[in-house]
Amino acid sequence: MDQHDIAEITAYVFIDLAVIMVVARLMGRLARKVGQPAVVGEIIAGILLGPTLLGALPGDLDTILFPADVRPFLNVLAQLGLVLFMFLIGLEVDLSFIRGRERIAVSVSVASIVLPFTLGFLLATLIHARHDVVEGQEVKFLSFALFLGVAMSITAFPVLARILAERNMHRIPTGVxxxxxxxxxxxxxxxLLAVVVAVVVGGDFTGVLAIIGYSIIFALVMFLVIRPLLKYLVTYHKRFGQLTPEMMALVLIGILASAWVTEEIGIHFIFGAFVFGVIMPRQDAAKLTHEITDRLEQVSVLLLLPVFFVVTGLGVDIGAIDLTGLGELGLILLVAIAGKFLGAFAAARSQRVPRRQATALGVLMNTRGLTELVILNIGVQRGVLDGEMFTLLVIMAVVTTVMTSPLLQLVYPPRVLERDIAAAERAAMGLEEAYTVVVVVxxxxxDAAMVHLACDLVGRESPAQIVLARVVRRTLPKPEVASGLGADLALMAAAGDELRQLARIVGERGLRASVASRFSDAPWADVSEIAASADADVVLVRAGWATTGDGDGTPWPATLHGTVVVVSGDLGEHGLAPSGPVAVVQDTGPDGRTALRMAAQAAMGRSVPLQLQAGEGWRxxxxxxxxxxxxxxxxVDVAPEDSDTPAGLLFAPPGEVTGGTGPDLTPVLTVHxxxxxRDRDMDETLAVITAPAAPA
Incomplete structure (x- = not known):
């Protein structure tokens, strides 16, 4: 075999990276089109670039594209991608998810690990004899059985969270x-995997105890010494308002140094990166976590992890599986799927979880994804898994991940999911049948001034309620391998806390307040869902809040529930001064009639006169x-026609007032x-305005 010099190897690495990125992106897009996470397509791309497809074609194309002396360099890049991925996994470990669900979560998790682990251990007694030698070295039964048990037990949190997020199931109790x-x-x-690796590497009892002891010391140092120091990252992030290069460098140094320590201990470098992610600050750190995730995803997803998939795929040769191997594959799939499903389902039912939700749990806990590949690669590196067993287990990882979305579609069809989401939304907001104003914060x-204005818009309506909605918009693409959902939920929780502070204003005005926070790429779509769930009468929003949509000349969808009031101008002391009358530009169209109703309600809510601004002409x-x-x-107190008192607010139909503010910098509220x-005429509009308040 020809040996290449360093310049040729460098050139090979560059072209290999280009090919890997092209194939990975194409397969990732194809996976999304068929309802699968992008990472599934990228895993399959890695397999196809190995002996399974490329190597099966004439000319040994896999060897030509990935020569033997180039592969170690690709492997270094792959391991770097793996380290960054494991840090992201640790970063997303947030046990606040289990608050209030501790008993169910622990029982389901333990059962969905113990049963498949036990079945995997028993399966090892049947198939170990065919896989007891790796590269001339004997594989001990205990090492093989432990690794097989762990491989059956894993659940990929990032892929599971991504599936839930894409179906909006994280908003219902089953998803949470x-x-x-x-x-x-x-x-x-x-x-458990750390203990298994210690057993494999340590060999005898003394060696195992030494590795476990060093691992415990490492964990204690990380949690008791390093973790408190990392809290300064949150302080610096708040001071600068963004993630600086120095802060990002410090995080990367911590990841790499932690990985080196655990490799020296003898477990594996991924554990150091994982633990460093776990000890990252959580309190008041939602934005910091989100920025770190976005930065690392740009490198790891586009460049490094696809290399890991290819390095993995080079060891997978599906064409080499014989009939006996197919039989083993059937047993592996049976143990993996049944063990996870039955363990989760039985534990959930024992905790009185309804059958549909318990079934969904069993399906979701079978998701293995990239996390399974990490474990399998450790098995290969530690000399526990031979090429055929590695191939069989990679197929199992792909099958159990691919089956999750379609099975979930059967368990939770769209109509049931929509019903549960609507019910969860209303329950979370504690809504009742009442006149409802949704404020987009x-x-x-x-926007505290917007909340005051929303209370004014209630007028004489009773009962009435205000819904404070915050949709945090993502400025960068969604993570593709890490779920990003942990950071999203933390941001939503922080947004919810801020909204509850604003809700005090509503309570002080004698009205009922509810809050709803979302993290979204399509903010108007989420506002529409909130408005529909709340049965909104009015949606109050600032001009320019979002500029995309499919509505009739508006940024919001045409299906948005309720009247939309768009605020232009600064709602400062001038806009909220109770002394100024509320003005309205007269118009006979539907928007003009609605503007009159809104203005009249605001005037009554403020206890100030209503000022009518007539159009041109005697009519x-x-x-x-x-x-x-x-x-x-x-x-209704209507100001005289010749009144020259500056208005506090000006309501107008679209197009009647331009420039963003009215006379004397009066805030303009454009009413749609x-x-x-739209179905009311002027008489009906007047009747609605002048109707006495309903009893509370």
């Missing part, structure tokens, strides 16, 4: 419970005078009539 179980499963499984500090003046008389007769208002 699945996340809780997977989080506990992750901690137990990685701890962007900046919690600045417009007569119409405005008639409307004013009708309002006065039923007790909702479906209910």
């Amino acid at each position: 419970l699945s996340l809780a179980c997977a989080a506990v499963d992750d901690v137990i499984a990685w701890a 962007d900046d919690p500090e600045r 417009a003046g007569r119409r405005a005078a008639g409307i004013a008389d009708s309002l006065r007769r039923v007790g 009539a909702g479906p209910a208002d």
Whole structure:
């Protein structure tokens, strides 16, 4: 075999990386199109570039593209990608998921590990004889059986979380419970794997105890010494307002140094990276965590992890499996799927979880994904798994991951999922049948004025409630390998805390308040869902909050529930001053009639006069005078036509006022009539305005 010099090897690495990235991106997109996570496509891409497809074609193309003396260099890049991935896995371990669900989460997790581990150990007694030699070295039964048991027991938290997020199941109790179980499963499984590696590497009892002892010392130092120091990252992040290069460098140094320590101890470098992720700050660190995840994903997902998939795929040769191997594959799939499903299902049912939810848990806990490949590669590196067993277990990992989405679709069809999401939304917001104003909060500090305005818009309506909605928009693409959901949920929790501070304003005004926080790439779609769940009468939003949508000339969808009131201008002291009247630009169209109703309700809510601004011409003046008389007769305070008192607010239909603010910097509220208002004529509008308040 020809040997290449360093310049040729470097050139090979560059072209290999280009080929790997192209194939990985194409297969990732194809996977998403068929309803699978992108990582599934990238895993399959790695397998196809190995002996399974490329090597099966004439000319040994896999050897030509990936020569033997180039592969060690690719392997270094692959291991770096693996280290970064394991840090992200640790970063997403957040046991706050299990709060209030401790008993169910622990029982399901333990059962879904113990049963498949036991079955895997028993399966080893049947198949060890065919796989007891790796590269001329005998594989001890205990090492083989322990690794096989762990391989059957793993659940991939990132892939599971991504599947839940893509179906919006993380918003229903079943999804939250699945996340809780997977989080506990992750901690137990990685701890178990560390012990198994110690047994394999340590050899005798003394060696095993030494490795475990050093590992415990390492963990204590990380949790008791390094973890408190890392809290300064949160302080610096708040001071600078962003993740600086120095902060990112410090995180990378910690990841690599921790990985080196655990490799020296004798377990594996992935454990150091994982533990460093686990000890990263959680309190007030949602934005920091999100920025770190986004930065690392840009490198690891696009470049390094696809190399890991290819390095893995070079050891997978599906074409070499004979009939006996197919029989073993059937047994492996049976043990892996049945062990996970039955363990999770039985434990969930014993905790009185409904059958549908218990079935969904059993399906989701079978998700193995990339996490399984990590374990299998450790088995190969430690000389426990031969090429054929490695191939069989990689196939099992792919099959159990691919089957999750379609099986979940059967267990939780869209109609059931939509029903459960709607029920969960209403339960979370504690809503009742009442006049409802949804306030879209962007900046919690600045938008306190918006909350006051929402209370004004209630007018005489009773009962009434205010829903404070915060949709945090992602500025970078979603993570593709790590789920990103842990950071998302932390950000949503922080947003929820900020909204509850604003809710005090509503309570002080004597109204009921509810909060809803989301993390989204399509903010208007989420606002529409919140408005529909709340049966909103009014949606209050700042101008320019989001600029995309499919509505009729508006940034929001045409199906948005309720009247939309868009605020332009600064709602400072001038906009909230109770002394200024509320003005409205008169218009006979649906938007103009709705603007009149909103303005009248705001005037009554503020206890200030309503100021009518008539259009040009004597007919417009007569119409405005008639409307004013009708309002006065039923007790609405209407300012005289010649009043020159500056208005505190100006309501107008779209297009009537331009420039963002009205006279004297009066904030302009542009009103877009909702479906209910479009069917009303002026008489009906006046009747709604002047109707006495319903008893509370």
